[in-house]
């Protein structure tokens with residue numbers, strides 16, 4: 001019954017002839033391991049199509065959602081990390097296999113007459129694959145893809161005549177943004193796959209037409225592909241897939257860098273490893289010579305590669321073959337040398353390593369924030385993930401705007417002429433200051449700020465009283481933004497606080513608080529709500545206000561920061577950073593992929 005069903009199907013489809021063609025294809029000289037690359041490549045390509053389709057079901061191509069959706073795939077979706085990892089590493093395996101395949105074809109002389117077209121379709125496949133890599137690299141819209149793509153498209157833009165327009169077409173305008181994502185995505189999933197299938201079909205059809213190239217010193221007794229060659233192909237495909245799976249497991253999937261941040265120009269951009277040689281090569285052609293490195297020489301190499309099959313029209317056949325092999329191995333050797341050089345250059349490049357380290361921290365931070373149920377990827381776009389993180393953004397603005405004078409945890413980036421802002425506004429900071437206001441981390445270096453040192457020389461408060469008053473003043477930081485001094489004083493906890501009297505009698509001689517103290521002994525900053533967000537904000541926006549340091553006449557004062565220097569959002573970030581109000585980094589990030 002089974003046989004009659006098979007007959008029936010064969011009658012309608014002719015599948016037996018097809019299978020016959022596939023399995024009983026004659027292999028001149030018998031089955032060989034070196035023939036396995038083509039079929040391994042086809043397997044790997046099917047893997048890419050399959051994992052790519054799965055990724056498409058979850059990926060969302062836009063500059064605001066791409067990162068979040070890739071994050072979802074890598075960290076939330078069931079098996080998503082594995083699928084993405086397979087797609088990522090299979091892409092690299094494809095490049096390796098292609099290179100091996102090309103070398104094998106070259107050594108066997110299989111690129112020559114009558115297989116010229118085969119060689120050309122093969123080259124086309126190589127370029128389509130590189131196109132997949134280039135476009136795919138950008139799709140997560142993370143820092144490494146963003147900056148590497150910027151470098152790549154700038155190279156494209158440097159091409160004579162058509163370069164700028166070509167770049168504009170690919171980038172989708174002048175700026176890199178949503179249009180860049182949608183275009184690259186369209187090319188990656190809409191344009192390149194059919195192109196690859198077409199080239200592959202033509203390539204395979206031509207292989208069938210011309211058959212395998214017989215080995216030079218082989219008995220001319222062809223044997224059918226089945227079973228030996230088919231078996232070898234199968235082993236190779238399984239072997240390649242196993243290696244890829246092992247690599248994916250070892251890496252825990254593919255990396256996702258921090259979300260793309262166009263303002264972060266010091267990102268240490270590097271291309272994928274197989275483009276490193278070109279990257280290194282470009283360093284040899286600075287300035288106006290650049291086009292030689294980006295266009296002329298690579299273009300010449302490609303042209304020669306394309307013309308290799310025609311070489312034996314003008315040269316003796318074996319000499320042409322020798323030259324062709326020499327050329328390709330020379331290019332590969334040079335590329336290998338440049339790759340090693342590129343890696344070694346980075347090894348002892350301190351600024352690069354520091355930037356790399358910073359980028360890694362940003363990556364881990366972004367993942368931790370996105371994973372946290374209280375934070376998550378903002379619906380406005382992953383770009384806001386780190387921009388709204390006090391630890392990242394607050395720290396960055398502090399470094400840029402404040403640490404030119406101040407220090408933080410003992411570390412300053414400039415004159416170190418102002419106080420240590422770590423834990424500012426807390427009981428710790430205050431108690432330390434009351435102990436020794438003339439210490440380096442308090443008022444030692446601030447010009448004209450000798451009020452607390454003067455206080456220290458004259459105060460009668462004993463250490464335990466200082467504790468109590470410190471408790472009292474440290475509570476100011478939690479006074480809500482809309483509460484006025486008199487209102488606040490009416491509260492029971494305040495009115496009955498043992499520190500209240502001490503404050504009035506001692507601190508109140510200089511520090512004025514409506515309804516609590518009159519001051520008068522000398523000018524001093526207002527302390528109401530000291531350490532609260534509003535106190536901070538006023539200190540940063542208006543340090544020269546009379547209730548801040550406006551009474552000081554010395555120059556070298558803290559400058560007022562307007563919204564043009566520190567935006568309201570950034571002000572909030574600084575304050576939250578200084579007040580320790582952010583998601584704490586875990587000792588070991590849970591899923592640090």
Ligand code: HEC
Pocket residue numbers: 398401402403404405406417418419420421424442446447449536539540543549552556557558559561566574
């Ligand atoms: C040009 C140097 C300079 C810069 C930049 C600067 N400060 Fe200050 N800061 C001072 C000095 C000096 C004081 C002491 C008061 C004064 O002299 O105005 C001070 C005081 C403060 C105080 C009050 C505590 C204290 O030590 O008196 C806070 C809080 C503060 N700065 C925060 C900041 C923040 C936040 C920034 C960044 C947005 C910043 N400062 C930038 C010099 C600076």
Ligand code: HEC
Pocket residue numbers: 430434437443448449450451452453454455469473503506507508509510511521522523524525527530
């Ligand atoms: C002799 C006047 C005087 C007395 C008394 C005094 N202070 Fe001050 N205080 C100042 C002056 C002036 C400053 C500004 C910095 C400087 O010059 O040392 C200051 C600064 C401060 C600051 C930092 C403000 C900022 O910029 O962040 C705090 C907090 C503070 N005093 C708390 C107290 C407490 C608590 C007491 C009472 C135990 C007290 N002070 C007593 C004069 C005084």
